[in-house]
Amino acid sequence: MNDNKIIRVTGLKKHYFGGKVKALDGIDLDIERGEVVVIIGPSGSGKSTLLRSLNLLELPTAGQIFFNGTDITDKKVNINSHRQKMGMVFQHFNLFNNMNILKNMTIAPVQLLKRTKAEAEEKALQLLKKVGLEDRANAYPSQLSGGQKQRVAIVRALCMEPQVMLFDEPTSALDPEMVGEVLDVMKSLARDGMTMAVVTHEMGFAREVADRVIFMDEGRIIETGTPEEIFTTPQSPRLQDFLSKVL
Amino acid sequence: MDSLDIVLIFQDLKDTFYRCFIVEDRWKWLVEGFGKSLVITFFAVLIGLVCGVLLAAIRSSYDKNEESLRMKGGFGFWGLRFLNTVSKVYITVIRGVPVVVQLMIWYFVILVSQKNDVIIAVFAFGFNSAAYVAEIFRGGIMAVDNGQFEAGRSLGFNYIRTMKNIIIPQAVKSTLPTLLNEVIALLKETSVAGYVGIMDLTKAGELIVGRSFESFMPLIAVAIIYLITVIVLTKVFTAIERRLRRNER
Numbered sequence: 001m002n003d004n005k006i007i008r009v010t011g012l013k014k015h016y017f018g019g020k021v022k023a024l025d026g027i028d029l030d031i032e033r034g035e036v037v038v039i040i041g042p043s044g045s046g047k048s049t050l051l052r053s054l055n056l057l058e059l060p061t062a063g064q065i066f067f068n069g070t071d072i073t074d075k076k077v078n079i080n081s082h083r084q085k086m087g088m089v090f091q092h093f094n095l096f097n098n099m100n101i102l103k104n105m106t107i108a109p110v111q112l113l114k115r116t117k118a119e120a121e122e123k124a125l126q127l128l129k130k131v132g133l134e135d136r137a138n139a140y141p142s143q144l145s146g147g148q149k150q151r152v153a154i155v156r157a158l159c160m161e162p163q164v165m166l167f168d169e170p171t172s173a174l175d176p177e178m179v180g181e182v183l184d185v186m187k188s189l190a191r192d193g194m195t196m197a198v199v200t201h202e203m204g205f206a207r208e209v210a211d212r213v214i215f216m217d218e219g220r221i222i223e224t225g226t227p228e229e230i231f232t233t234p235q236s237p238r239l240q241d242f243l244s245k246v247l
Numbered sequence: 248m249d250s251l252d253i254v255l256i257f258q259d260l261k262d263t264f265y266r267c268f269i270v271e272d273r274w275k276w277l278v279e280g281f282g283k284s285l286v287i288t289f290f291a292v293l294i295g296l297v298c299g300v301l302l303a304a305i306r307s308s309y310d311k312n313e314e315s316l317r318m319k320g321g322f323g324f325w326g327l328r329f330l331n332t333v334s335k336v337y338i339t340v341i342r343g344v345p346v347v348v349q350l351m352i353w354y355f356v357i358l359v360s361q362k363n364d365v366i367i368a369v370f371a372f373g374f375n376s377a378a379y380v381a382e383i384f385r386g387g388i389m390a391v392d393n394g395q396f397e398a399g400r401s402l403g404f405n406y407i408r409t410m411k412n413i414i415i416p417q418a419v420k421s422t423l424p425t426l427l428n429e430v431i432a433l434l435k436e437t438s439v440a441g442y443v444g445i446m447d448l449t450k451a452g453e454l455i456v457g458r459s460f461e462s463f464m465p466l467i468a469v470a471i472i473y474l475i476t477v478i479v480l481t482k483v484f485t486a487i488e489r490r491l492r493r494n495e496r
């Protein structure tokens with residue numbers, strides 16, 4: 001099992017209301033180390049549900065999710081230790097409102113990885129500097145712009161030194177002029193070799209950064225391929241239809 | 248009005264005052280009654296806070312973890328479900344029955360053998376307040392955006408740490424004004440303690456009325472004591488709130 005697949009999803013289903021709503025209807029997916037996978041699809045197709053299942057924020061109805069070869073859907077697995085290695089970035093940032101930026105970034109490494117406060121702060125400041133926010137370390141989330149919040153949210157996740165980063169529409173809640181600054185951070189993360197799974201409506205980002213693009217509809221993966229294959233030579237009518245609407 | 252009238256009025260007031268507060272050291276009844284009111288309020292608030300937070304913890308833990316616990320099944324789910332149901336029933340009953348009636352039940356039924364009536368009042372008002380504190384606090388917890396909770400869990404914090412680090416501080420902050428109001432409401436509510444013969448501030452005033460055949464002065468005195476206490480508490484609480492807010496931002 002110790003191959004280069006960091007995440008393996010088999011037969012994943014997520015049903016609501018006793019099966020009336022099939023948010024996920026049988027997903028099989030592998031993600032390799034260092035790979036950037038971008039998930040696209042119409043609203044309600046199950047993109048968020050899939051991404052949030054990967055760290056078990058959504059509990060699957062059926063199927064398995066392997067992370068580093070461990071089936072994390074097994075009831076005996078302690079999910080918290082696995083989540084430490086999977087960073088997640090949300091559409092609405094979700095910075096902790098009761099802490100300043102530095103505390104937001106250091107509380108998890110200090111409490112969970114047993115870093116000293118000094119170590120954690122040094123690392124946090126280093127990362128803040130990378131995203132151009134070192135002077136905001138003592139600010140509270142409410143004092144930052146949306147783009148700044150999202151950059152902090154990304155580096156907060158990075159403070160835990162995750163092996164994979166999950167992004168759920170990280171730029172959808174941003175004013176247009178702030179989208180670029182967040183995408184730039186994500187691009188540089190991809191260049192540094194981070195494994196990433198990204199749900200986004202930013203087709204330009206998908207085209208430029210993705211190693212693989214996945215198109216979902218109605219809880220299933222309809223088509224998967226390189227950006228070139230997906231955007232230039234889409235096969236399924238549903239993908240063609242979707243692209244004609246968003247491009 | 249000549250100066251003789253003024254002297255007479257003044258003399259009259261002095262007599263009344265004398266009969267209300269000086270004879271038999273009646274002012275001491277008010278002081279002692281006030282002391283009892285404060286003691287009852289203080290310990291009832293303690294019980295209310297501790298039990299209320301506990302109840303809120305059970306109720307919100309069940310609400311937040313129902314899905315995952317149901318999937319895991321076993322004792323965790325059924326145990327918490329049971330506690331949740333008990334808490335719900337408790338809160339419904341307490342909030343549905345007038346506090347005076349609860350006080351009488353404590354006095355005449357549950358703690359009949361208890362001689363210390365202050366203890367009875369502390370229990371009655373404390374366990375009453377717990378239900379209200381529980382609902383205030385649970386409301387505060389549930390009002391914290393679920394994204395805060397998910398962000399905590401996604402970093403690897405377990406449920407308890409997520410609550411402790413992230414959710415509860417925000418819930419305390421947002422519910423503090425309401426919680427402090429509950430303290431003030433409780434102080435005033437204790438004025439029904441006289442129903443079971445507890446000599447609190449109100450009852451002391453009533454006793455003076457009975458003995459002195461004066462009603463205005465003793466009752467105004469009681470009212471002023473409550474009023475000043477509430478004003479002082481409000482001032483203290485506002486200062487606490489302001490201070491917390493400054494620390495947060």
Ligand SMILES: Nc1ncnc2c1ncn2[C@@H]1O[C@H](COP(=O)(O)OP(=O)(O)OP(=O)(O)O)[C@@H](O)[C@H]1O
Nearest residue numbers: 016021022023041042043044045046047048049050
């Ligand atoms: N908690 C829930 N209860 C019931 N149905 C849900 C729940 N969460 C999601 N769904 C349904 O599951 C389906 C997939 O939702 P999901 O949020 O994954 O879509 P999405 O592809 O992320 O859409 P969007 O682009 O709008 O974010 C939708 O039909 C949605 O209504």
Ligand SMILES: [Mg+2]
Nearest residue numbers: 047048049169
């Ligand atoms: Mg979504």
